[in-house]
Amino acid sequence: MTQLALVIDLDVCVGCHACVTSCKQWNTSGSAGPLEDANPYGESPSGTFFNRVQTFEVGEFPLTETLHFPKSCLHCEDPPCVPVCPTGASYKRKEDGIVLVDYDKCIGCKYCSWACPYGARELDEGRKVMTKCTLCVDRVHNEALPESERKPACVMACPTNARLFGDVHDEDSEVSRAIRERDGYTLMPEWGTRPANHYLPRRSRT
Amino acid sequence: MKPAWSVIFLTTLCGMAQGLMLALVGADVLGAPLEPAAAQRFFGGGALLCVGLAGLGLFASFFHLGRPERFWRSAAMWRTSWLSREVIAVPAFIGAASWYAWAHHAGQGYATAVGVLCVACALALWVCTAMIYACLRFIREWASPYTLANFAVLGCASGFTAASAWAAWTAPRWVPAYLLAAYLMLAAGLAVRLLMLRRNARLRPGSTLQSALGVRHPVIAQKSMGAMGGTFNTREFFHGRSAAAIRGVRWAFLLLLFPGSALLLAWGQLRASGALLAAALAVQYLGLLAERWFFFAQANHPQNLYYQVVS
Numbered sequence: 001m002t003q004l005a006l007v008i009d010l011d012v013c014v015g016c017h018a019c020v021t022s023c024k025q026w027n028t029s030g031s032a033g034p035l036e037d038a039n040p041y042g043e044s045p046s047g048t049f050f051n052r053v054q055t056f057e058v059g060e061f062p063l064t065e066t067l068h069f070p071k072s073c074l075h076c077e078d079p080p081c082v083p084v085c086p087t088g089a090s091y092k093r094k095e096d097g098i099v100l101v102d103y104d105k106c107i108g109c110k111y112c113s114w115a116c117p118y119g120a121r122e123l124d125e126g127r128k129v130m131t132k133c134t135l136c137v138d139r140v141h142n143e144a145l146p147e148s149e150r151k152p153a154c155v156m157a158c159p160t161n162a163r164l165f166g167d168v169h170d171e172d173s174e175v176s177r178a179i180r181e182r183d184g185y186t187l188m189p190e191w192g193t194r195p196a197n198h199y200l201p202r203r204s205r206t
Numbered sequence: 207m208k209p210a211w212s213v214i215f216l217t218t219l220c221g222m223a224q225g226l227m228l229a230l231v232g233a234d235v236l237g238a239p240l241e242p243a244a245a246q247r248f249f250g251g252g253a254l255l256c257v258g259l260a261g262l263g264l265f266a267s268f269f270h271l272g273r274p275e276r277f278w279r280s281a282a283m284w285r286t287s288w289l290s291r292e293v294i295a296v297p298a299f300i301g302a303a304s305w306y307a308w309a310h311h312a313g314q315g316y317a318t319a320v321g322v323l324c325v326a327c328a329l330a331l332w333v334c335t336a337m338i339y340a341c342l343r344f345i346r347e348w349a350s351p352y353t354l355a356n357f358a359v360l361g362c363a364s365g366f367t368a369a370s371a372w373a374a375w376t377a378p379r380w381v382p383a384y385l386l387a388a389y390l391m392l393a394a395g396l397a398v399r400l401l402m403l404r405r406n407a408r409l410r411p412g413s414t415l416q417s418a419l420g421v422r423h424p425v426i427a428q429k430s431m432g433a434m435g436g437t438f439n440t441r442e443f444f445h446g447r448s449a450a451a452i453r454g455v456r457w458a459f460l461l462l463l464f465p466g467s468a469l470l471l472a473w474g475q476l477r478a479s480g481a482l483l484a485a486a487l488a489v490q491y492l493g494l495l496a497e498r499w500f501f502f503a504q505a506n507h508p509q510n511l512y513y514q515v516v517s
Contacts (some may be wrong), residue, residue: 047433060425080342084289086279086282086290087279107274107276111338117508190417
């Protein structure tokens with residue numbers, strides 16, 4: 001069974017936010033309608049994003065490292081957000097493992113966002129429905145695009161190739177090899193959600 | 207978490223309606239029969255009160271939805287979702303309570319049997335409501351049997367208090383029994399709430415910044431959460447109040463809900479005053495609102511690990 005996912009290499013992410021803006025651009029331009037940008041030029045702007053890059057400092061001065069940490073929906077293999085949805089709007093596709101929200105069924109109760117430990121879901125203030133990373137489902141299977149572009153927008157935009165995309169259930173795929181060879185790991189393994197997205201740790205420089 | 211008033215009103219109003227229904231059916235099953243006209247007024251009117259309270263709660267819940275016009279879809283996933291089950295259980299309770307009101311109004315012999323059905327619906331609704339929160343295992347403040355015990359016992363306390371005020375006008379001979387039950391439920395509620403507070407104060411977080419990032423180093427500090435402006439993640443999962451304000455709300459509910467309302471009940475009992483019993487109910491309900499607000503505010507969502515610093 002296919003499980004599409006992202007593998008993010010923390011060793012080469014430079015925190016440029018190109019993945020954030022390309023995600024916003026692609027997903028705000030699709031048939032599902034724009035991602036809300038409330039009060040964009042005012043004192044307290046607020047926007048819907050499917051992908052964010054956060055920055056952490058690891059260690060104590062002077063022995064510190066800057067960690068740029070991109071995070072979007074992890075497309076868990078056992079997604080806690082799906083069974084709690086009262087309408088069935090949240091679902092996980094059997095054919096490729098992508099977790100999606102049917103915007104036409106969502107009632108905007110926000111319960112799925114409470115049930116996601118990663119904060120991957122954002123209620124769109126404009127459309128009043130829950131939104132999240134679709135893994136660019138409208139790109140990756142889109143035969144109108146050249147095969148080389150059938151990847152999520154964030155993967156296409158990353159200038160350092162920190163984002164890999166593929167089937168983590170296929171042992172010979174690029175992503176599976178990267179996870180195997182670089183000790184790829186998942187976030188908050190303690191909750192048993194089995195995220196499909198993996199992270200590659202920073203390499204030791206000493 | 208950010209407390210949502212719609213859900214606070216839903217859980218407190220429905221809880222009171224469920225407790226009141228238990229009180230009515232308890233008297234119907236165990237008590238000496240009333241005159242037909244008195245029974246019609248006490249049970250029929252009381253059940254209508256239940257319908258009104260639960261209906262108000264249901265109405266409040268619509269304000270929680272981004273797309274309330276699609277509410278009918280929310281009963282679909284009852285096989286997996288406690289929220290979906292609650293969406294079925296609330297109208298089922300209101301329907302059963304309406305039937306009970308009508309059965310007493312029409313003097314039907316089977317009214318007590320309908321009352322037992324109402325009790326079953328009330329109990330099922332408590333389980334559904336509490337499990338919505340208790341099933342979220344990584345929100346550790348909620349993921350315990352205390353959540354169900356708290357909802358049920360405080361619902362009973364407010365329901366029996368409401369029953370004593372209602373009986374003061376319509377069936378005075380049951381006031382002492384209802385008051386005794388209300389005192390017992392308030393005592394049980396205080397015990398459950400104190401145990402819950404103690405448990406939650408001792409909780410250790412299930413997730414850490416280390417497990418959230420997959421970095422083993424013990425010293426990690428967030429420098430940017432990736433956005434200068436507000437996000438859903440910074441609004442929905444933080445109560446935005448100071449620690450002192452949270453402590454204030456805790457003292458407010460502990461005092462209003464338990465000694466505050468119990469003293470007013472005792473005063474009402476001494477003076478045989480229905481108005482004082484109703485005042486006790488009002489004070490208790492204020493405490494209940496504060497208690498439910500605190501219940502939501504106290505919950506720490508692990509996603510907050512990713513949203514600690516705006517810069």
